[in-house]
Amino acid sequence: MKNVFKFLMLLGVCASINLACSSDDSLDTTDNDDTSEETGITELSSAFEQFSDAVIVTLSDDGTEIYIETTGYPNHTSIYWDPSNSLYIDEPTVTKTTQDTYIGGGTGEAASFTVDATPNLTGATVATELNTIGIAVSGASIFNDQEGGGDLDQAAGSLDFNGAHKGPGVYHYHLEPRTISNDDEELVGILLDGVFIYGRKCNSTGTYPTDLDASGGHTSITQYEDEALYHYHIINEEYNAPLYGYDEAIVLFAGPFQGY
Ligand SMILES: [Zn+2]
Numbered sequence: 001m002k003n004v005f006k007f008l009m010l011l012g013v014c015a016s017i018n019l020a021c022s023s024d025d026s027l028d029t030t031d032n033d034d035t036s037e038e039t040g041i042t043e044l045s046s047a048f049e050q051f052s053d054a055v056i057v058t059l060s061d062d063g064t065e066i067y068i069e070t071t072g073y074p075n076h077t078s079i080y081w082d083p084s085n086s087l088y089i090d091e092p093t094v095t096k097t098t099q100d101t102y103i104g105g106g107t108g109e110a111a112s113f114t115v116d117a118t119p120n121l122t123g124a125t126v127a128t129e130l131n132t133i134g135i136a137v138s139g140a141s142i143f144n145d146q147e148g149g150g151d152l153d154q155a156a157g158s159l160d161f162n163g164a165h166k167g168p169g170v171y172h173y174h175l176e177p178r179t180i181s182n183d184d185e186e187l188v189g190i191l192l193d194g195v196f197i198y199g200r201k202c203n204s205t206g207t208y209p210t211d212l213d214a215s216g217g218h219t220s221i222t223q224y225e226d227e228a229l230y231h232y233h234i235i236n237e238e239y240n241a242p243l244y245g246y247d248e249a250i251v252l253f254a255g256p257f258q259g260y
């Protein structure tokens with residue numbers, strides 16, 4: 001008992017020393033040549049201008065982090081809107097997840113995230129999780145290629161024209177969202193590791209990139225950046241989703257993250 005108490009005391013002392021040290025460091029940045037320190041950016045990428053009014057993007061004061069808030073509501077049509085909403089369309093081939101679930105009728109649809117202004121591209125990867133992994137330019141969530149821990153096959157019949165559906169929570173895309181990007185080079189969104197994701201083609205060549213890593217990423221210029229930066233593409237590979245009501249199914253992002 002006594003030892004545990006001593007340990008906690010020691011921990012407390014260490015924590016205060018750390019605090020003191022880090023505030024000293026921050027006063028002393030002029031003689032600090034440590035290039036591994038994260039340096040801030042001064043301006044948000046013009047890619048953020050492509051995001052809908054549902055999304056608010058703010059750069060932190062020190063330029064190292066970007067705060068992203070969204071209502072979670074897409075700015076396009078879907079069977080998942082309430083029939084009284086002007087964006088509601090009937091999609092006869094879609095079997096809704098539940099009949100009384102509609103966009104704006106759930107809880108937890110609004111969300112906010114902080115991403116690194118400069119993705120941490122060390123070569124280490126992080127697996128995606130069964131939740132929001134990114135925000136699309138439409139304002140809605142991006143999910144990976146899994147549904148409830150299994151593959152998408154069983155849920156494929158509930159995916160709408162944009163490869164999205166809604167459970168009790170947020171409306172989210174699993175497949176290439178065709179209203180945003182349909183076999184082209186359009187910006188699709190930003191993932192939670194701070195890396196943008198584009199359609200199946202790259203603006204740098206106008207065609208399907210051939211140098212993608214396992215996550216669909218590569219480094220080249222895009223329509224929104226003058227310098228070559230790392231970004232993802234939707235991997236140009238058809239996904240066999242037997243129950244899907246539309247012609248073609250392309251997984252949006254299966255991971256892993258490269259930028260954490
Ligand atoms: Zn889902």
Ligand SMILES: [Zn+2]
Nearest residue numbers: 202203209220
């Ligand atoms: Zn590219």
